Amino acid sequence: MDRFETHEHDVLVIGAGGAGLRAAIEAAAEGARVGLICKSLLGKAHTVMAEGGVAAALGNIYPEDNWRVHFRDTMRGGKMLNNWRMAMLHAQEAPDRVKELEGWGALFDRTKDGRILQRDFAGHRYARLAHVGDRTGLEMIRTLQQHGVALGFDVFMECTVTRLLKDGDRISGACGYWRESGRFVVFRAKAVILATGGIGKAYKVTSNSWEYTGDGQALAYHAGADLIDMECVQFHPTGMVWPLSVRGILVTEAVRGEGGILRNSAGERFMFRYVPELFRADTADTEAEADRWYTDKKNNRRPPELLPRDEVARAIVAEVKAGRGSPHGGVFLDIATRRDPEFIRRKLPSMYHQFKELADVDITKQPMEVGPTCHYIMGGVRVDADTAAATVPGLFAAGEVAGGLHGSNRLGGNSLSDLLVFGRRAGLAAAGYAKRLPRAPAVAEGEVERLAREMLAPLERSTGESPYAIQEALQEAMEANVGIVRTEDELRKGLEAIEEFKQRLRQVKAVGTRQYNPGWHTALDLWSLLTVSEAIIRGALERKESRGGHTRLDYPKADPQFGKVNVVVRKEGDRMTVAREPLPEMPRELQALFEGDK
Numbered sequence: 173m174d175r176f177e178t179h180e181h182d183v184l185v186i187g188a189g190g191a192g193l194r195a196a197i198e199a200a201a202e203g204a205r206v207g208l209i210c211k212s213l214l215g216k217a218h219t220v221m222a223e224g225g226v227a228a229a230l231g232n233i234y235p236e237d238n239w240r241v242h243f244r245d246t247m248r249g250g251k252m253l254n255n256w257r258m259a260m261l262h263a264q265e266a267p268d269r270v271k272e273l274e275g276w277g278a279l280f281d282r283t284k285d286g287r288i289l290q291r292d293f294a295g296h297r298y299a300r301l302a303h304v305g306d307r308t309g310l311e312m313i314r315t316l317q318q319h320g321v322a323l324g325f326d327v328f329m330e331c332t333v334t335r336l337l338k339d340g341d342r343i344s345g346a347c348g349y350w351r352e353s354g355r356f357v358v359f360r361a362k363a364v365i366l367a368t369g370g371i372g373k374a375y376k377v378t379s380n381s382w383e384y385t386g387d388g389q390a391l392a393y394h395a396g397a398d399l400i401d402m403e404c405v406q407f408h409p410t411g412m413v414w415p416l417s418v419r420g421i422l423v424t425e426a427v428r429g430e431g432g433i434l435r436n437s438a439g440e441r442f443m444f445r446y447v448p449e450l451f452r453a454d455t456a457d458t459e460a461e462a463d464r465w466y467t468d469k470k471n472n473r474r475p476p477e478l479l480p481r482d483e484v485a486r487a488i489v490a491e492v493k494a495g496r497g498s499p500h501g502g503v504f505l506d507i508a509t510r511r512d513p514e515f516i517r518r519k520l521p522s523m524y525h526q527f528k529e530l531a532d533v534d535i536t537k538q539p540m541e542v543g544p545t546c547h548y549i550m551g552g553v554r555v556d557a558d559t560a561a562a563t564v565p566g567l568f569a570a571g572e573v574a575g576g577l578h579g580s581n582r583l584g585g586n587s588l589s590d591l592l593v594f595g596r597r598a599g600l601a602a603a604g605y606a607k608r609l610p611r612a613p614a615v616a617e618g619e620v621e622r623l624a625r626e627m628l629a630p631l632e633r634s635t636g637e638s639p640y641a642i643q644e645a646l647q648e649a650m651e652a653n654v655g656i657v658r659t660e661d662e663l664r665k666g667l668e669a670i671e672e673f674k675q676r677l678r679q680v681k682a683v684g685t686r687q688y689n690p691g692w693h694t695a696l697d698l699w700s701l702l703t704v705s706e707a708i709i710r711g712a713l714e715r716k717e718s719r720g721g722h723t724r725l726d727y728p729k730a731d732p733q734f735g736k737v738n739v740v741v742r743k744e745g746d747r748m749t750v751a752r753e754p755l756p757e758m759p760r761e762l763q764a765l766f767e768g769d770k
């Protein structure tokens with residue numbers, strides 16, 4: 173072990189986005205010695221990219237909003253596949269977490285009388301998203317970082333964790349490498365919190381950045397933890413479709429929340445034709461009513477553009493397939509004819525600059541071209557609702573890497589509140605667990621040596637395939653076979669492709685040395701990407717129904733039996749197994765909130 177740089181903590185947090193920072197803050201406040209690791213620079217996590225806002229039933233704009241309404245919206249948005257207790261805790265605690273953030277210095281946009289302003293977002297009954305223009309994530313990260321740094325925990329930047337370590341059944345730490353030097357590093361810890369975010373880079377068109385290779389889900393799976401509902405991947409309806417070099421970059425839902433509408437090539441406001449039964453009673457059926465809603469929510473119903481993301485994404489795909497798409501294969505998102513330029517620039521400054529700089533489109537004068545982009549994974553590490561504990565002792569997970577809260581489809585704004593609520597709970601529980609542990613679990617020397625040899629193999633082969641070729645082929649295969657709409661045949665093709673990529677990975681060759689070598693990093697990332705891709709496909713094959721983010725053309729309806737089960741993926745020996753296991757049952761008093769739903 174002496175030959176490896178080694179650090180020791182009570183609680184090790186892997187990932188420094190909103191979930192990781194909030195967890196680290198809580199664990200440090202509990203007196204734990206905390207280490208926080210991130211793949212890139214501190215502050216560059218996905219959270220910083222969040223634009224629209226953080227959902228919390230503060231009731232500042234609509235006093236009739238409360239946790240029950242938020243809970244109901246979240247469950248209906250997730251098509252009732254959500255873990256009810258997570259959804260309840262989330263709705264109950266989000267307001268306090270947002271106010272706490274404000275207390276730590278976050279400067280949200282304000283109402284005229286000085287309270288936190290809240291904006292409309294799809295699937296939320298009331299204006300609920302606290303925001304800072306369209307740069308909410310930046311303010312959130314800035315505040316958490318500033319607060320956390322003052323508490324004092326060790327930060328390890330540009331360090332990638334590649335495996336979790338165990339002492340018998342228990343987690344005992346993690347190991348990885350410094351991205352710059354390529355040298356290995358070992359972290360001994362009593363408890364580990366995964367806060368590594370999503371899997372977007374398994375797909376070709378995604379709003380996610382290079383960091384989101386599903387590392388946390390893969391680390392947990394290979395350490396023996398359960399993953400649930402991995403088939404539930406969210407394709408955000410509005411990503412940029414043009415120019416090709418920026419395809420997939422997000423166009424925030426706030427554009428629609430602030431009045432933007434979707435049109436097809438015939439100029440038709442097509443969303444009125446795609447209102448599902450479940451949402452019909454709450455959705456306007458004329459353009460006039462939909463437009464009135466922005467200023468008079470009490471007497472009018474919501475525009476269909478603000479249906480949950482899965483509904484809008486499927487409608488866009490249907491329009492494009494029917495030949496009514498925009499020139500570059502999307503549809504038009506128009507705010508220019510609906511709001512004045514000053515309002516657009518003030519409310520959506522990042523969107524204004526994004527389109528001006530990347531596409532030479534002035535969104536105050538012209539419509540945007542948009543289409544679905546892989547955005548978020550609802551499935552993930554199975555956790556206990558109260559403690560965020562995974563199914564392996566000593567392992568915790570919070571934020572996008574964890575499954576359960578969002579069911580089969582996440583509502584916009586519910587991720588940032590998820591990070592705060594369950595980041596805090598994970599930090600608290602992990603610190604408590606570490607305190608109760610009589611001694612630090614052991615790290616087996618031989619195990620680290622073995623992992624180091626495995627990681628170096630791509631550099632040591634004299635010949636072999638480029639990791640980039642495998643990565644590109646994987647992204648193509650996932651996009652083509654496991655995208656927004658799925659069939660048994662395509663999923664089987666996808667699975668065959670994964671098996672082939674696994675073989676090819678055994679022969680991968682990274683050119684160069686260990687010093688800052690993106691090719692080698694990509695070769696190592698493939699281990700995670702292939703694991704999560706396989707889990708998504710196996711889950712999608714098992715769930716023979718359509719629900720939220722998971723659409724099967726061969727099973728186009730939601731099946732009530734599948735609505736009662738999580739699809740659980742776990743490692744048995746070297747095999748990935750799949751099982752259906754019952755969802756926790758919701759208590760009667762909460763069930764009453766859904767009476768009358770079809």
Ligand SMILES: Cc1cc2nc3c(=O)[nH]c(=O)nc-3n(C[C@H](O)[C@H](O)[C@H](O)COP(=O)(O)OP(=O)(O)OC[C@H]3O[C@@H](n4cnc5c(N)ncnc54)[C@H](O)[C@@H]3O)c2cc1C
Nearest residue numbers: 187188189191211218219224225333369571572585587588
């Ligand atoms: C463009 C965009 C806009 C969005 N807008 C909103 C919004 O308005 N509202 C909302 O609620 N949600 C929004 N989302 C979703 C939301 O931002 C994310 O779901 C959320 O930020 C995830 O936070 P997290 O803390 O779980 O992970 P992240 O913020 O993704 O952080 C992950 C961390 O893990 C680290 N990491 C990953 N792998 C490793 C590894 N192997 N070793 C070490 N470190 C690792 C990364 O470096 C990073 O520090 C948006 C997402 C995108 C992409």
